[in-house]
Amino acid sequence: MVERVTEYAVVSYDDRRIGYDLLVTVPLNMGADYVAASGLGDELNHVPVDRNTLRANGYDNIFALGDANDVPTSKAGSVAHVEAELFADALAARLHGRPARVDFDGHANCFVECGDGRALLIDFNYDTEPLPGRYPLPGLGPFSLLRPTRLNHWGKRAFRWVYWHALLPGRPLPVPARMSMAGKHVPEEVAS
Ligand SMILES: Cc1cc2nc3c(=O)[nH]c(=O)nc-3n(C[C@H](O)[C@H](O)[C@H](O)COP(=O)(O)OP(=O)(O)OC[C@H]3O[C@@H](n4cnc5c(N)ncnc54)[C@H](O)[C@@H]3O)c2cc1C
Numbered sequence: 001m002v003e004r005v006t007e008y009a010v011v012s013y014d015d016r017r018i019g020y021d022l023l024v025t026v027p028l029n030m031g032a033d034y035v036a037a038s039g040l041g042d043e044l045n046h047v048p049v050d051r052n053t054l055r056a057n058g059y060d061n062i063f064a065l066g067d068a069n070d071v072p073t074s075k076a077g078s079v080a081h082v083e084a085e086l087f088a089d090a091l092a093a094r095l096h097g098r099p100a101r102v103d104f105d106g107h108a109n110c111f112v113e114c115g116d117g118r119a120l121l122i123d124f125n126y127d128t129e130p131l132p133g134r135y136p137l138p139g140l141g142p143f144s145l146l147r148p149t150r151l152n153h154w155g156k157r158a159f160r161w162v163y164w165h166a167l168l169p170g171r172p173l174p175v176p177a178r179m180s181m182a183g184k185h186v187p188e189e190v191a192s
Contacts, residue, residue, distance in 0.1 A: 029075060035068055046070035051126065053102045054083060063087060063102070073106040073126065081167065082107050082177045107179040111156035118148035119156045125179040131186060136175055138183030145184065 009019045031045030040047045040056060047064035048057045051071045056062040065087055066080030073079055086102045093100030106126030113119045121143045122130035134141040143155050166173060 031068060040064070042070060044070070051106065052104055054087060054104055055102075071104070071106065074108040074110065076108050076110055078109040079107070085177050103178075105178050107177065109175070111152060111159065113153065113156065114148040116148075117150055117153050119152040120148050121145055121152045121155070123179060123184075128179060128181070128184075129190075131184040131190070133184035135183055141183075 008021075008023065009017045010023065010025075011017045028044075031041060031047075033045065035041040035045045035047060038047075040062070042048055047062075047069050049055060049064050049069045049071060050057065054063045054065060054069060054071070056064055065083040067075050069083075071079075083102075083104055086104055090100040090102045106124075108125070109121075109123045111119045111121055121135060123135055123145055124130045130146050132147060133145040135143045135145050141151075143149075143152050162173075165171075
């Protein structure tokens with residue numbers, strides 16, 4: 001019989017105590033020190049912003065993008081990319097005297113490696129949890145949403161090339177900045 005070791009425990013701020021044998025934990029994801037040093041950050045070193053316009057609360061001319069802001073979506077490269085794309089267009093329009101505002105919907109898109117040569121692909125925003133379906137071409141894919149497949153894994157591997165040769169040089173990607181419902185299936189239990 002294996003005896004349970006209980007000498008270790010995690011204790012929460014409200015004094016709940018959970019014993020464990022093996023603890024796998026993820027450290028608190030804090031923002032950068034320079035955000036704290038700027039005086040713009042909250043207690044997690046993120047700049048509080050309007051979640052759609054990315055404008056820092058209380059300031060007309062300060063915007064925070066990517067890992068620096070506190071919007072309720074993933075801290076991910078795809079989020080930083082989409083925010084930057086929308087922000088750059090709006091900034092260019094304003095500099096040319098045209099009215100424009102950033103309208104970020106929380107769009108995030110991530111491959112998630114699952115092991116065994118398979119990966120998931122998730123595509124979601126503030127209002128829509130990851131759904132099953134095909135991506136980026138509705139019905140065709142070639143990637144599958146929310147399902148571990150080998151093709152998704154190879155898509156993740158191929159993304160390395162896309163990163164260096166398309167994203168870094170700033171070439172536009174044929175993927176919409178705002179999340180699309182095309183190709184997504186809403187399961188009945190979610191729809192009802
Ligand atoms: C280990 C790891 C794995 C990840 N894997 C993934 C993944 O698979 N997919 C995904 O989508 N995302 C992933 N992410 C998250 C992704 O890397 C970040 O969300 C993304 O890089 C944020 O972009 P950013 O431009 O906001 O910040 P950053 O990429 O952090 O850029 C900030 C830049 O500011 C510079 N800087 C800092 N201080 C100063 C200063 N005082 N003056 C001037 N410059 C300064 C830094 O050097 C840095 O270049 C991962 C992150 C980590 C740490």
